[in-house]
Amino acid sequence: MDTLDVELGTRRYPIHIGAGLLQRPDLLDAVRTRPLRLITDQHVAAHYLAGVQGSLSLDSQHVLVLPPGETSKTLASVEQIMDWLLASRLPRDGLLIALGGGVIGDLVGFCAAIYQRGIDFVQLPTTLLAQVDSSVGGKTGVNHPRGKNMIGAFHQPRLVLADTATLVTLPVRERLAGIAEIIKYGMLGDAGFFAWLEQKLEALLALDDAALRYAVRRSCEMKAAIVAQDERESLAGGAGPRALLNLGHTFAHAIETFTHYNEWLHGEAVAVGLCMAADLSARLGWLSTPDAQRCRQLIERSGLPVQVPAGMRADDFRALMSLDKKVASGKLRLILMRRLGEAVVSGDFDPAALDATLRHYTA
Ligand SMILES: NC(=O)c1ccc[n+]([C@@H]2O[C@H](COP(=O)([O-])OP(=O)(O)OC[C@H]3O[C@@H](n4cnc5c(N)ncnc54)[C@H](O)[C@@H]3O)[C@@H](O)[C@H]2O)c1
Ligand SMILES: O=C(O)C(=O)C[C@@H](O)[C@H](O)[C@H](O)COP(=O)(O)O
Numbered sequence: 001m002d003t004l005d006v007e008l009g010t011r012r013y014p015i016h017i018g019a020g021l022l023q024r025p026d027l028l029d030a031v032r033t034r035p036l037r038l039i040t041d042q043h044v045a046a047h048y049l050a051g052v053q054g055s056l057s058l059d060s061q062h063v064l065v066l067p068p069g070e071t072s073k074t075l076a077s078v079e080q081i082m083d084w085l086l087a088s089r090l091p092r093d094g095l096l097i098a099l100g101g102g103v104i105g106d107l108v109g110f111c112a113a114i115y116q117r118g119i120d121f122v123q124l125p126t127t128l129l130a131q132v133d134s135s136v137g138g139k140t141g142v143n144h145p146r147g148k149n150m151i152g153a154f155h156q157p158r159l160v161l162a163d164t165a166t167l168v169t170l171p172v173r174e175r176l177a178g179i180a181e182i183i184k185y186g187m188l189g190d191a192g193f194f195a196w197l198e199q200k201l202e203a204l205l206a207l208d209d210a211a212l213r214y215a216v217r218r219s220c221e222m223k224a225a226i227v228a229q230d231e232r233e234s235l236a237g238g239a240g241p242r243a244l245l246n247l248g249h250t251f252a253h254a255i256e257t258f259t260h261y262n263e264w265l266h267g268e269a270v271a272v273g274l275c276m277a278a279d280l281s282a283r284l285g286w287l288s289t290p291d292a293q294r295c296r297q298l299i300e301r302s303g304l305p306v307q308v309p310a311g312m313r314a315d316d317f318r319a320l321m322s323l324d325k326k327v328a329s330g331k332l333r334l335i336l337m338r339r340l341g342e343a344v345v346s347g348d349f350d351p352a353a354l355d356a357t358l359r360h361y362t363a
């Protein structure tokens with residue numbers, strides 16, 4: 001098992017990574033004495049609920065199983081969860097367990113942030129995306145029909161326990177969604193990791209033990225280091241280190257909102273967003289054209305989409321991107337690449353280059 005700590009000044013929490021960790025009841029010893037409620041989705045429940053429920057001796061009435069997928073990441077689900085928590089009289093020293101992918105993690109984390117003004121929660125991520133990204137760092141929230149993740153809170157988990165053995169049952173399309181966020185880390189902060197991904201892509205896609213472990217660990221290391229510097233994306237007026245984790249996401253969120261959160265997976269939208277961010281960075285003369293091509297090639301080779309949804313126009317992007325959370329003083333700020341492995345936050349780019357990228361991708 002690998003263990004990393006997310007260091008947050010006087011606070012910290014561990015991320016445990018390894019195969020078979022959900023079979024290690026001892027790893028949950030720190031929380032088992034608390035009043036517990038577990039929330040998961042139907043797909044995850046079918047595979048992993050019985051084991052976790054058994055090891056925590058959780059009564060069935062303390063488990064809530066939601067429909068799977070992004071369409072559960074809504075305020076309506078929050079209301080349902082609040083009602084359930086209150087009906088079951090969870091006290092303030094209670095603790096929520098999020099068993100599932102990023103949807104369950106974001107939703108349950110947000111419920112933990114607001115229930116009785118904030119209670120503890122634990123992340124048990126079961127998708128590749130959740131193990132490399134969403135379970136770490138405390139961004140929680142839900143979508144609004146007008147914009148992705150528009151309602152939320154920063155609320156850190158007490159513990160992250162990533163059992164890589166759960167990825168065996170994950171459908172290939174969902175695995176690829178996680179690969180997109182892994183490629184993001186290479187592009188934004190580690191050209192060596194990007195080159196490793198170019199070499200090991202097939203092993204990673206096949207869930208080779210060593211490749212998977214390294215990719216999850218390296219991704220979590222990078223995310224933990226960034227979160228430690230800028231926990232609430234508040235440094236430099238929101239243009240500090242944490243914003244870099246948003247590489248490709250302004251385009252991606254526009255795609256997800258345009259398609260009403262029910263056609264494209266987050267990771268698929270991120271894949272296209274990364275291509276668009278690389279394209280724009282090359283048009284600005286920052287990223288070399290060969291390196292922009294390497295980014296797109298790795299994404300395409302993975303089997304991820306590299307084109308925007310049919311029917312989405314440049315004006316659709318402009319309208320949706322103008323609502324992005326990184327907009328400040330009416331100005332759009334994007335995460336762009338100075339070179340492979342070095343992203344920057346910039347509101348100071350030539351708008352004609354952005355127009356050219358949007359026209360190119362929507363032609
Ligand atoms: N908070 C953050 O920092 C952060 C970071 C990245 C993404 N996100 C969010 O994460 C969400 C996407 O998460 P996701 O890609 O994990 O999707 P998801 O949670 O919808 O899970 C994907 C699908 O896989 C199923 N599943 C989960 N684990 C499984 C397993 N082990 N075996 C079989 N099926 C399994 C789920 O039921 C679901 O159908 C988006 O809402 C995105 O915005 C948040
Ligand atoms: O943790 C972060 O910070 C990220 O930006 C990680 C992203 O991969 C993730 O999709 C996040 O939910 C995006 O957050 P948002 O603030 O752009 O909604």
Ligand SMILES: [Zn+2]
Pocket residue numbers: 133181249266270
């Ligand atoms: Zn993301």
